[in-house]
Amino acid sequence: MxxxxxxxxxxxxxxxxxxxxxxAKKQDxxxxxxxxxxxxxxxxxxxxxxxxWGESAKRGIDMAVEEYKNINxxxxxxxxxEDTGGDTKKAVAGLQKFISLDNVDAVIGPLxxxxxxxxxxxxxxxxxxxxxxxxxxxxxxxxxxxxxxxxLDGTVESERMAAYVxxxxxxTIGVIGTKDGWESEVSNAFAKKVQELxxxxxxxxxxxxxxxxxxxxxxxxxxxxxxxxFIGTGFQxxxxxxxxxxxxxxxxxxxxxVDSYFAxxxxxKIDSMQFIAPDFYSSDFMKKFEQKYSVRxxxxxxxxxxSANLLLSVLExxxxxxxxxxxxxxxxxxxxxxxxxxxxxxxKTFLPTALFDLKKGxxxxxxxxx
Numbered sequence: 001m002x003x004x005x006x007x008x009x010x011x012x013x014x015x016x017x018x019x020x021x022x023x024a025k026k027q028d029x030x031x032x033x034x035x036x037x038x039x040x041x042x043x044x045x046x047x048x049x050x051x052x053w054g055e056s057a058k059r060g061i062d063m064a065v066e067e068y069k070n071i072n073x074x075x076x077x078x079x080x081x082e083d084t085g086g087d088t089k090k091a092v093a094g095l096q097k098f099i100s101l102d103n104v105d106a107v108i109g110p111l112x113x114x115x116x117x118x119x120x121x122x123x124x125x126x127x128x129x130x131x132x133x134x135x136x137x138x139x140x141x142x143x144x145x146x147x148x149x150x151x152l153d154g155t156v157e158s159e160r161m162a163a164y165v166x167x168x169x170x171x172t173i174g175v176i177g178t179k180d181g182w183e184s185e186v187s188n189a190f191a192k193k194v195q196e197l198x199x200x201x202x203x204x205x206x207x208x209x210x211x212x213x214x215x216x217x218x219x220x221x222x223x224x225x226x227x228x229x230f231i232g233t234g235f236q237x238x239x240x241x242x243x244x245x246x247x248x249x250x251x252x253x254x255x256x257x258v259d260s261y262f263a264x265x266x267x268x269k270i271d272s273m274q275f276i277a278p279d280f281y282s283s284d285f286m287k288k289f290e291q292k293y294s295v296r297x298x299x300x301x302x303x304x305x306x307s308a309n310l311l312l313s314v315l316e317x318x319x320x321x322x323x324x325x326x327x328x329x330x331x332x333x334x335x336x337x338x339x340x341x342x343x344x345x346x347x348k349t350f351l352p353t354a355l356f357d358l359k360k361g362x363x364x365x366x367x368x369x370x
Contacts, residue, residue: 036075036076036316036319037076037077037078038075038076038077038078038105038312038315038316038319039077039078039080039102039103039104039105040065040077040078040079040080040104040105040106040107040108040308040311040315041079041080041081041082041094041095041097041098041102041104041106041107041108042058042061042079042080042081042082042107042108042109043082043084043091043094043095043098043107043108043109043110043111043115043119044057044058044081044082044083044084044109044110044111045057045083045084045085045086045109045110045111045112045115046058046081046083046085047083047085048085048086048087049086049209049210049235050086050111050112050234050235052259052261052298053111053259053298053299053300054083054111056259056297056298056299056300056301056304057109057111057133057300057301057303057304058081058304059289059292059293059297059301059304060133060289060297060300060301060302060303060304060305060308061079061108061304061305061307061308062079063288063289063292063305064304064305064306064308064309064312065077065079065308065312068308068309068312072316075316077312080098080102080104082094082097082098084109084110084111084112084115086111086112086115087115088114088115088117088118089118091109091110091115091118091119092118092119092122094110095107095119095122095123096122098128099122099126099128104128105129105315105319105321105324106128106129106130106131106311106314106315106321106324107123107128107129107130107131107147108130108131108132108133108304108307108308108311109130109132109133109134110132110134111132111133111134111300112134112180112181112182113134113135113136113137113154113180113181113182113185114180114181114182115134116132116134116135116136116140116141116147116149117136117137117140117141117181119147120136120140120141120142120143120147121142123143123146123147124141124142124143124146127321127322127325128321129146129311129314129315129321129324129325129328130146130147130148131147131148131150131307131308131310131311131328132147132148132149132150132151132307133150133151133300133303133304133306133307134149134151134300135149135151135152135153135154135182135349136149136181137154137181137185138346138347138348141347143325144345144346144347145325145328145329145331145343145347146325146328146329148310148328148331148343149343149347149349150303150306150307150310150334150336150338150341150349150351151300151303151349151351152278152349152350152351152353153348153349153350154182154185154186154189155185155186155189156348156350157186157256157257157276157353158185158186158187158189158190158193158232158256159189159190159193160276160353160369160370161190161230161254161256161275161276161369162189162190162193162194162197163193163197163369164274164276164355164369165194165199165228165230165254166194166197166198166199168228168252169227170194170199170227170228170252171199171200171227172199172200172201172202172224172225172226172227172228173194173199173200173201173202173226173227173228173229173230174201174202174203174204174205174221174222174224174226174228174229174230175187175190175191175201175203175204175205175221175229175230175232176205176207176214176217176218176221176229176230176231176232176233176236176240177204177205177206177207177232177233178206178207178208178209178211178233178235178236179206179207179208179209180209180233180235183209183232183233183234183235184206186232186256187204187206187230187232187233188204188206190230190232190256191204191230194230202221202224202225202226203220203221203224203226205217205218205220205221207236209233209235209236210235211236211239212239213239213243214236214239214240214242214243215243215246215247217240217243218240218243218244218247218249219243219247222244222247222249226251227251227252228251228252228253228254229244229249229251229252229253229254230254230255230256231253231254231255231256232255232256234257234262237255237258237262237266238262238265238266241253241266241269241270242266242269244269245269245270252272252274253270253272253273253274254273254274254275255273255274255275255358256275256276256277257275257276257277257278257299258273258275258277258356258358258363259277259298259299260295260296260298260363261298263358263361263362263363264361266361267360267361268360268361270358270359270360270361271359271360272357272358272359273357273358273359274355274356274357274358274366275355275356275358276353276354276355276356276369277299277353277354277356278299278300278302278303278338278339278351278352278353278354279338279339279351279352279353279354279365279368280354280365281297281301281302281337281338282302282337284337285297285302285305285337289301302336302337302338303336303338305336305337305338306334306336306337306338306341309336310334310336314327314328331343338351338352339351339352340352352368353368353369353370354366354367354368354369355367355368355369
């Protein structure tokens with residue numbers, strides 16, 4: 001082998017070594033072109049009673065995440081859903097899975113008050129950031145800002161409705177609710193407030209959420225011949241309205257948070273009902289939602305959409321759980337598609353509400369209720 005050949009071989013070896021070393025160094029450098037990965041767990045209500053609410057929430061979250069990715073093409077956002085079925089044990093198990101197996105950065109949900117109360121102690125112990133389009137009373141939340149609730153305080157909402165009813169010339173009223181945490185709270189809060197405002201509560205029927213037949217409870221109230229009846233339950237809304245229709249009750253009907261599903265299912269049973277609910281979402285959101293899903297956004301699509309956007313805005317600044325929770329603690333308001341959401345120091349959440357008319361399955365807005 002001559003000297004020229006040896007020189008060429010040495011050069012090839014050196015160049016090969018340089019190429020290998022350069023490649024190895026590239027592999028050691030994190031690829032930031034794809035952006036930071038955000039992993040979110042969602043405790044969803046996708047089966048059983050309330051699945052229609054859960055599907056509305058899921059659509060709102062999915063739309064928010066999709067829009068976020070479109071605006072931030074380098075961002076990697078993974079969303080993991082766990083169906084709670086409205087069961088507190090499943091909600092707890094789902095949260096524990098998110099923390100121990102999925103290693104999520106934060107959580108959205110759950111959707112029911114009872115579920116929020118069940119997971120709140122774990123959230124406080126594990127210090128994981130949580131935003132929920134739901135609500136639970138302050139005594140059930142060790143940290144009043146985590147989970148951060150984007151749902152109106154149940155007592156406040158009921159009292160707003162009671163104040164309106166008191167202006168309608170009603171002298172006597174019956175109240176129907178269930179022993180579900182939220183439904184019991186709103187029914188009792190409504191009854192207490194209307195009594196304070198001079199209306200006589202002639203019947204207060206609080207039943208189990210899964211009772212099969214409401215005719216007995218409805219009959220008890222009707223026998224007192226009240227001017228009006230307040231239905232403070234979603235679990236027994238359809239059964240209660242059906243019983244009222246069968247028993248040909250002719251007085252005024254009031255309720256709380258009636259969605260499009262309930263309206264459709266009782267279209268042939270309700271001539272007229274007024275109810276309180278979160279005010280209509282922004283027109284832009286409603287238009288985009290309907291274009292995407294071919295249905296109008298029902299409760300709580302907008303609050304779930306806002307929950308996802310609020311959480312993403314916090315996580316994009318820092319994926320440190322403690323820093324995210326500190327951001328929650330400093331938050332006093334959030335302007336979302338569901339309006340100006342206000343977070344009070346005592347743990348209560350305020351958001352705009354309105355009075356709605358339900359006639360023959362059709363819902364129309366009447367006026368804002370404060």
